[in-house]
Every structure is written in structure tokens, then in C-alpha cells.
Amino acid sequence: MSETFTKSMARNIYFGGSLFFILLFIGLTVDTTNRMPKQDHRENLTAQVALGKHLWDVNNCVGCHTIIGEGAYFAPELGNVYKRRGGAFIKAWIKSQPTGAPGRRQMPQFNFSDEELDAMVAFLKWTSEVDTNNWPPNIEG
Ligand code: HEC
Incomplete structure (x- = not known):
């Protein structure tokens, strides 16, 4: 050498x-x-899921929330909110905003119709079924 x-x-x-x-x-x-x-199980993308995604975009949910880690850190991660709370809770939650609970951060009222609420739930359900290699590791997001 x-x-x-x-x-x-x-x-x-x-x-x-x-x-x-x-x-x-x-x-x-x-x-x-x-x-x-x-x-990303794209074969399950329905028109209803697409409407939910559209509502998600035009109402700037991501201005406060993260979804699979992307977005703002003002409010909880919503990528797994469907698994954490279920569809009925999500609808009731969105309908009853703002809570006005003292000392808690507030979420606006969006005045969604029932069809829009179902679409939002369909989108959050679809998102919760994306294989993210088990991220986030905590069910609370
Ligand atoms: C101005 C900020 C803001 C915007 C915009 C916003 N949110 Fe929220 N959201 C919050 C806050 C803050 C909380 C938590 C409040 C609390 O825990 O008291 C929350 C909580 C939630 C929860 C319950 C989370 C859980 O873990 O229980 C859901 C579901 C939700 N938001 C959906 C949405 C959707 C869908 C949109 C868009 C249509 C949206 N949010 C837009 C601030 C916002």
C-alpha cells in the first residue's frame, strides 16, 4: 500500500x-x-371526503390545528381525532363552538350544515386511517 x-x-x-x-x-x-x-389508501377517497378536505382548506382549520404534524400549534392535532373521539363527538363539538369556557382557548363557530359536518367527519376519518407508521405515538395527538 x-x-x-x-x-x-x-x-x-x-x-x-x-x-x-x-x-x-x-x-x-x-x-x-x-x-x-x-x-395513503387513496382508493377510499370519496366525494364526501373531498368535500370535507375542501371545507378544511377554505375554513383554515390548519391555521390553529396540526394534521399529521403539519399546521399551527394553537390547537390539538386532528390527524387522529377520529380515533380519539369518534364521529358523533366531532360533530357535536364543531356545532357547539365557541365553548366560552374561561381560561381555555376558543374555536370559532363555522355554521356548517349537517351535510358539511358529515363531510368533515368523513375527511377526519379518512385521515385517521392513513398509515403514518404509528405517528403520533400518543392518542391525545
Ligand atoms: C381559531 C383557532 C381554531 C380554528 C380556526 C379551528 N379550531 Fe378546532 N379547536 C381550537 C381549539 C383552541 C381547540 C381546543 C379547545 C379546548 O380544548 O377547549 C379545538 C378543538 C377542536 C376539536 C376537538 C379536538 C379534541 O381533541 O377533542 C376538533 C374536532 C376541532 N377543533 C375541529 C376543527 C375543524 C374541523 C376546524 C375547521 C373547520 C377547526 N377546528 C378550526 C381552535 C381552532
């Missing part, structure tokens, strides 16, 4: 290392992309 560390050795380590990690990155990206259709 040579005693000296030559320029060409340094170059080989640089290019070899870069190539190795580029290939690793591409491999992991392909693997994730292949898994996604199974994890």
Missing part, C-alpha cells in the same frame, strides 16, 4: 462517496414512492 495520500485517491473518495450516497438517496426515494399508494 502506498504511504502517501495522493490527489487521485482523494478524488476517488470524493466521487465514489458522492455516487454511493446519490444511489442510496434514489433507492430510498423509489422505495417510499412505491409504498405511498398503500399507506
